[in-house]
Amino acid sequence: MSLAVHVAQPTSADMGTVEMLRAAGVGAGDEVIVSAYGNAEVAEAVVEAGAMPVFADIDPDTYCLSLEAVAAGVTSRTAAVVAVHRFGRHAEVAGLRELGERHGLLVLERHEDEQHSQDQGGLERRRAHAAYLSGRLSGVITPAGGAGHTYEQYVVRVPGNGRPDRDAFARAVRAKGVDCRVPVKTPVHRMPRFWRDVALPETERAADETLALPVDASMSRRELQRVVSACNALGGLLQPAF
Known part of the structure; x- marks a missing residue:
């Protein structure tokens, strides 16, 4: 049982x-x-x-x-x-x-x-902010959404050839004044203490591609517009510098 x-x-x-x-x-x-x-x-x-x-x-x-x-x-x-x-x-x-x-x-x-739990009003504002971003962002893959999603974090994907693409995108967005962060930098099974020789393709892909953009209930429409402008101005994915 x-x-x-x-x-x-x-x-x-x-x-x-x-x-x-x-x-x-x-x-x-x-x-x-x-x-x-x-x-x-x-x-x-x-x-x-x-x-x-x-x-x-x-x-x-x-x-x-x-x-x-x-x-x-x-x-x-x-x-x-x-x-x-x-x-x-x-x-x-x-x-x-x-x-x-x-x-x-x-x-x-x-x-x-x-x-990060908030009252119902804060939750609805966060959901509205997430909907605003999802309807306007380009060059990234927006969250899948789904019933009951509370958007504690608004996590997009920056797909490409691996971590350098996402990290370059994040640096460029931060340079435009938008706070963002990588939610998971290293999967636990790749940390020295827990190293496992196991195939977890979706886990590793997510660690390489995901980026959390701000979606706080307290954000103004102008702040949301700044997030959209900063991301969309990049014109798609950035390639890693060699």
Whole structure:
């Protein structure tokens, strides 16, 4: 029987997830499926609990764990799955719960951006700002949207030949006075502490292409126009300098 537990935004050590895993008896000899697209706190929590993190690929639209990838990663040692809701999109929790029921897995949910939650008015303004940007941006791939998207971060893609294209685009946008940031610089499975020789193509593609543009509820129309102008003035993708 699976257990679906909502985990509040953890400390930097993600002790909430550690405690949930330990309380469920997850520990030495167990595997816990997690995403490599994000910060390392969840993988650290699995190690702290005494288990082994196993990385599964993400859905390219939601940036959350892919249900198909999780299902493919389940083994006789799998004890739990930790799904992180990312950028305001929710992981496919219903499917993960069904998978957990079939395999007897603990299913934990973690809200990455709970600290940014706002009242309904702020949420609607943020959604309106996201719609404004999505209707006017060119040269980037805008978010897929979807029911319930709260746009905690407005994440676009700058596709091309890899990281230099996205990074050059980001530098050019910042030079025009628009704050932007790379949400995930290095996938967890490529960090020295958690290095795994595993193919996670959607995770690595997202790490190379994604860029978070400002979409705060407090932004003015003029500020939104500045974001659009800065991005569209680049005339498409920038090529890396050699």
